[in-house]
Amino acid sequence: MSNAHLLNSMLYLFVVAAVLVTLSKKLGLGSILGLLLAGVIVGPYSPGPILTKEVESLRHITEFGVVLLLFVIGLEMQPKKLWSMRKEVFGLGTAQILISGFFIFLYSSLYATSLQVAILVGLTFALSSTAFVMQILQEKGEIYSPMGKSSFSILLMQDLAVVPLLAFVPILADKGNLTDGHSIWQQILIAISLILILLAFGKYIIPKLLDYLASNQNKEAFFFSVILSVVFAAWAMEYAGLSMALGAFIMGMILSSSKYHYQIQANVEPYKGLLMTLFFVAVGMSVDLNAMMENPLILIQHLVVIMGIKILILFLIMLFMGYTRSTAISVSFLLAQSGEFGFVLFGAAKALGVISDETFVAAVTIISFSMLLTPLFVKISEKFSIKFDNTPIEIKSAYVPQEEWNGVFIVGYGSVGRFVATMLEHANVPFVAFDIDTKRVEIGQKEGRAVYYGELSNLEFLAHIGLSRARSVIVTVDSHHTSAKIVSHIRNISPKIKILARTENMKTRDALLIHGASWAIPEVLEGSLRLGEETLLGLGMMKEDVNEVLTFFRKDDYESIKKLYKSFDSDI
Numbered sequence: 112m113s114n115a116h117l118l119n120s121m122l123y124l125f126v127v128a129a130v131l132v133t134l135s136k137k138l139g140l141g142s143i144l145g146l147l148l149a150g151v152i153v154g155p156y157s158p159g160p161i162l163t164k165e166v167e168s169l170r171h172i173t174e175f176g177v178v179l180l181l182f183v184i185g186l187e188m189q190p191k192k193l194w195s196m197r198k199e200v201f202g203l204g205t206a207q208i209l210i211s212g213f214f215i216f217l218y219s220s221l222y223a224t225s226l227q228v229a230i231l232v233g234l235t236f237a238l239s240s241t242a243f244v245m246q247i248l249q250e251k252g253e254i255y256s257p258m259g260k261s262s263f264s265i266l267l268m269q270d271l272a273v274v275p276l277l278a279f280v281p282i283l284a285d286k287g288n289l290t291d292g293h294s295i296w297q298q299i300l301i302a303i304s305l306i307l308i309l310l311a312f313g314k315y316i317i318p319k320l321l322d323y324l325a326s327n328q329n330k331e332a333f334f335f336s337v338i339l340s341v342v343f344a345a346w347a348m349e350y351a352g353l354s355m356a357l358g359a360f361i362m363g364m365i366l367s368s369s370k371y372h373y374q375i376q377a378n379v380e381p382y383k384g385l386l387m388t389l390f391f392v393a394v395g396m397s398v399d400l401n402a403m404m405e406n407p408l409i410l411i412q413h414l415v416v417i418m419g420i421k422i423l424i425l426f427l428i429m430l431f432m433g434y435t436r437s438t439a440i441s442v443s444f445l446l447a448q449s450g451e452f453g454f455v456l457f458g459a460a461k462a463l464g465v466i467s468d469e470t471f472v473a474a475v476t477i478i479s480f481s482m483l484l485t486p487l488f489v490k491i492s493e494k495f496s497i498k499f500d501n502t503p504i505e506i507k508s509a510y511v512p513q514e515e516w517n518g519v520f521i522v523g524y525g526s527v528g529r530f531v532a533t534m535l536e537h538a539n540v541p542f543v544a545f546d547i548d549t550k551r552v553e554i555g556q557k558e559g560r561a562v563y564y565g566e567l568s569n570l571e572f573l574a575h576i577g578l579s580r581a582r583s584v585i586v587t588v589d590s591h592h593t594s595a596k597i598v599s600h601i602r603n604i605s606p607k608i609k610i611l612a613r614t615e616n617m618k619t620r621d622a623l624l625i626h627g628a629s630w631a632i633p634e635v636l637e638g639s640l641r642l643g644e645e646t647l648l649g650l651g652m653m654k655e656d657v658n659e660v661l662t663f664f665r666k667d668d669y670e671s672i673k674k675l676y677k678s679f680d681s682d683i
Contacts, residue, residue: 120162127152128392135486143246143391144486150395151483157400170393174355174451176386177242178345179379181356184245184263185363186376196264203261203432204268207446211424212237218416228466232474234276235456236417238269239446241356243485246387247445253569257547258441261434265425265446270357280460302351309347309358313340313365321371334378340366341379394451398479399472413477418447418484437496444492448481518542520581522567522597523588524551527613531585532560545576568596578605586612586628591619595626602627 128149135145153162163169216233223229244262253259317340324333341359348358366375422443429439454475461471518541521528528544532555535542545565546552555562567573578584584601586594591614598610612631614620623631647657 123160124149124153124162124392128388142250143243144483146388146391147395147398147483150392151398151400152395153392154396154398156396156398162396166393166396170390170397170451170454173386173390173393175345176383176388176390177451178341178355178359179383180242180245180249180387182341182344182359182363183376183379183383185360185365186367186372190364190367196260199261199264200268203428204265204271206428206432207265207425208234208237208269208272210428211421214420214424215417218420224467224470228460228470231276231279231456231460231465234272234279235453235474236449236477237421238272238450238452239266239421240448240450240482240485241266241270242387242390242451243448243482244445246391247485247489251569253566257434257438258445261429261438261442262445265442267357267360269450269452270360276456280456280465302348305347305351306361309344309361310365312343313362317366318369321369325371333374337375337378394479394482397454397475398483399476410473410476410480413473414480414484417449417477418481418488422447436499440496440499441492444488444495445485447488448485449478451478453478516541516543516577516580517582520545520576520578520584522584522586524548524555524562525587525589528585528587529555531587532562536560543576568593568600573597573600574604578608581605581608583609583611583629586610591615591622595622598623598628599626 128146131149131152132142132145135148136142151157152159155161155164155166212230212234214233215236216229219232219236220226220229223232244266248259248262317336320336321333324336340362344358344362345355346358348361349355366372369375425443425446426439429442430436434442457466457471457474457478460466466474519535521532521535521542521544524532524544524546525548528546529551532542532544542561544555544560544562545567546555546562547564547566549564552562552564565572565576567576578601586597588594588597594612594614598612601608601610609629610627612623612628614623614631614633620631620633647660648654
């Protein structure tokens with residue numbers, strides 16, 4: 112390919128993508144729909160100029176964007192946080208796969224050539240797209256919202272279900288083992304062994320390598336070492352028969368406690384964004400409009416029935432497990448599409464002669480179109496979740512910013528937020544507090560205070576509460592990740608506002624300052640200083656001398672304590 116032809120192709124792609132993404136965002140449908148439509152236009156099935164016919168090769172290359180996306184998410188998901196989600200992963204996730212798969216199997220058995228193929232089709236279409244869902248959640252700032260946590264839990268379980276599904280395809284072809292010659296038990300043993308190797312590599316080798324490179328200020332080698340860790344994790348899980356994205360997520364989670372956490376994320380983010388953009392374009396290029404036109408009614412029927420089954424089943428499962436109607440609606444619509452893993456499964460089934468070429472084309476078309484409809488479904492779910500929200504009417508967020516108001520926003524009405532509100536009330540300073548715990552909102556409203564239900568990690572909600580008229584924002588939520596997300600969003604919306612935040616220790620305090628907090632107080636250290644103060648006073652030291660000691664430790668932004676904390680942190 113000549114340089115001129117390459118530049119013409121790139122110019123063509125970026126012009127089409129820029130126009131459609133702008134229109135899609137303008138209509139409130141997000142950037143993903145615009146990228147998918149751009150892929151349809153430049154793809155081999157469109158009547159206009161074609162970017163390339165090698166769609167499958169392009170999709171394989173850009174799938175590394177999904178790998179980097181899951182790596183970044185893993186960086187924000189510490190092991191103890193994942194362990195706290197085990198009920199959602201193994202309970203909600205397993206129920207979604209099995210029950211949705213069963214009903215799709217019943218439907219597909221009306222058209223499939225055999226019962227075994229119908230089972231494969233049912234379980235494959237029960238899976239959703241990690242790439243689409245996580246990108247949408249990231250754009251909306253809702254990865255740590257109830258909707259985000261539930262969606263992520265289900266997707267994680269779907270990734271874990273890859274091994275048995277991969278094993279099932281060659282069994283249908285009467286080969287009795289996996290395509291690389293291993294039996295299912297051998298494959299499971301390989302998977303466990305590689306996961307253990309991956310854990311050791313991420314916990315012991317990569318951190319020491321990064322320490323050495325950082326101390327020598329070798330930024331280029333530092334970056335390539337990070338990419339090496341991601342590629343190795345992806346390769347290991349791919350070889351084990353699991354998904355590459357799952358390997359990247361595990362590696363990210365291992366490095367989540369690293370002191371280079373934010374530097375690693377900053378290095379990876381630009382490449383992740385570019386590859387994810389190209390991935391969605393490649394998926395759009397897979398949409399075969401000609402295949403759709405050959406028998407449009409039956410394909411539309413399959414699309415409607417399969418997505419309808421997934422929405423209804425997941426909605427009912429979540430209601431049964433105690434989720435609110437609003438969350439159940441949001442998650443069920445968000446996960447209604449089929450996943451990119453379907454391309455792999457149906458491709459393997461076609462290669463082994465399990466399904467016909469016609470079935471493969473129909474399956475890929477259904478997967479592609481279901482992805483194409485995802486942004487529209489998310490928009491619809493937002494309307495339904497508001498309409499059918501069963502949050503008690505008296506505690507819904509009825510807050511409307513007033514033009515003349517000039518006070519303080521309190522984010523979180525737990526014990527700290529409530530105490531801060533009492534102090535502001537005593538000083539006659541106007542304030543408005545928000546919380547996502549309905550019981551706390553009820554308590555605040557019974558006290559006669561301006562406390563409302565609201566998720567301030569939701570960028571869209573945050574943009575409409577009147578930040579420009581607030582004197583300051585006080586963030587008191589318990590979760591460090593949520594605090595960082597809220598602080599970052601507030602700083603982006605209102606660059607000059609004063610943001611005060613509580614935090615657990617010096618490490619999380621520094622992280623909040625990086626995200627844009629004006630001032631953050633480490634509770635553990637201030638509690639320690641108060642203990643020391645009372646001890647010295649009890650020993651007979653003069654109040655003025657004690658204040659000098661406290662001033663020494665607080666001066667220069669806790670500089671002396673920072674040194675002590677770093678020394679202690681390195682020892683443990």
